[in-house]
Amino acid sequence: MSIHWFPGHMAKAKRLLLESVKLVDVIVELRDARIPLASANPLLDKIIGKKARIVALAKTDLANSEQTKAWLAYLEKVERVKAIGLNLKRQHEASRLLLPQISALADPLVPRSKQGNVRLRPARIMIVGIPNVGKSTLINSLAGKSTAKTGSLPGVTRSKQWIKLSDGSELLDTPGILWPKLDDVLVARKLAVTGAIGQGGFDEYELAAWLLRYLADHFPILLGRYKLTSLDLAGEELLQAVGRARGCLVGGGDVDLQRAADIVLTEFRTGKMGQITLESPP
Structure with missing residues (x-):
């Protein structure tokens, strides 16, 4: 099966992520709970570096619940990251489960004044992931309002924007990116079948x-x-x-x-x- 990907806007998205990662304290990597490995972008490790990271498995409503539990345990034990599962169709679930985890990681990283130990700025967060994994839906849920354009086609959200969350922290929305070469045919098929690759790519x-x-x-x-x-x-x-x-x-x-x-x-x-x-x- 031939998969054609990495159009011009994807290359631009990668450059944007490289520039943006320096601006945030915590990164939330959003993966698809149906394909937790195939939806893990290998470019992100190089882009993110040693930044504090949370892995969130989206679309748990479409995945096998026992498998999701097994994946969350694997991610925490093997990849050594905080991992949570999210059903983005449930109102307030993202805020209830994710915001406390973000706050716990970001709090010690935010610069503070020498006198009074006062925060000099809000905590800053960035959500990253492949196209069509649910980033815009997650952002809207965390913000409590419709701020990011949502859609069923990959690449709907491409522009850079800061969004104020209900707890005062700031979230940087970024485009979804895939990697330049999908050499593994099985990975490419899994990405295509779950909707991460646009219809013109297969x-x-x-x-x-x-x-x-x-x-x-x-x-x-x-x-x-x-x-x-x-x-x-x-x-x-x-x-x-x-x-x-x-x-x-x-x-x-x-x-x-x-x-x-x-x-x-x-x-x-x-x-x-x-x-x-x-x-x-x-």
């Missing part, structure tokens, strides 16, 4: 066929919704079968594979297939 038909074969191998019960007579088929044949089951037919009784692929990808991304985590801790 073939939807090929991706949906791969997803169906992957689910048939690892989560066959989830494909029961399509009432397929057999799962012992190639991915392309499974997509044909799903298309027929869902009535995606055109003239002559042929299957509209584009429509079938759209159904499969949409139902996976929206959780209609069930709560699925595509990776287990090493």
Whole structure:
């Protein structure tokens, strides 16, 4: 499968992150709970350096809850970072779970006056992550109002802006970035299937066929919704079968594979297939 990525605005986003990291005390790295490894941008370690960091797994409502618990334990034990899971659809959950952790890390790092030990400025935070992982939704939740533009397409938020949070701290919004080369085909597919890569970067038909074969191998019960007579088929044949089951037919009784692929990808991304985590801790 061929994945085409890292357009001009992604290169610009990387430069912006390099400039911005010097301005903040704590970094929140937002990953997708369905793919905690694939959504960990390898560029971030170099960009972030030794800055205080929290890893937040977003979209826990779409991931397997037991796997999320296992991943949080792994991140804290192996990657040695504070890790939390977030269902961004729950009102106030981000503020309740994340803000205290940010405050605890940032408080000793904020410059203070020599006399009176008074803060010279608010704590400053930056949220980073791959495109479409939920950064804008998280920012709006922490700010208590709609401040960052949200959307279902990667790269919606690209401009640099400071946002005042309810506790007085300041949050720097930054664009989501992917890395220049997606050499690992499995990682690329996981990123594409969860929505981190825009539609122009991959073939939807090929991706949906791969997803169906992957689910048939690892989560066959989830494909029961399509009432397929057999799962012992190639991915392309499974997509044909799903298309027929869902009535995606055109003239002559042929299957509209584009429509079938759209159904499969949409139902996976929206959780209609069930709560699925595509990776287990090493």
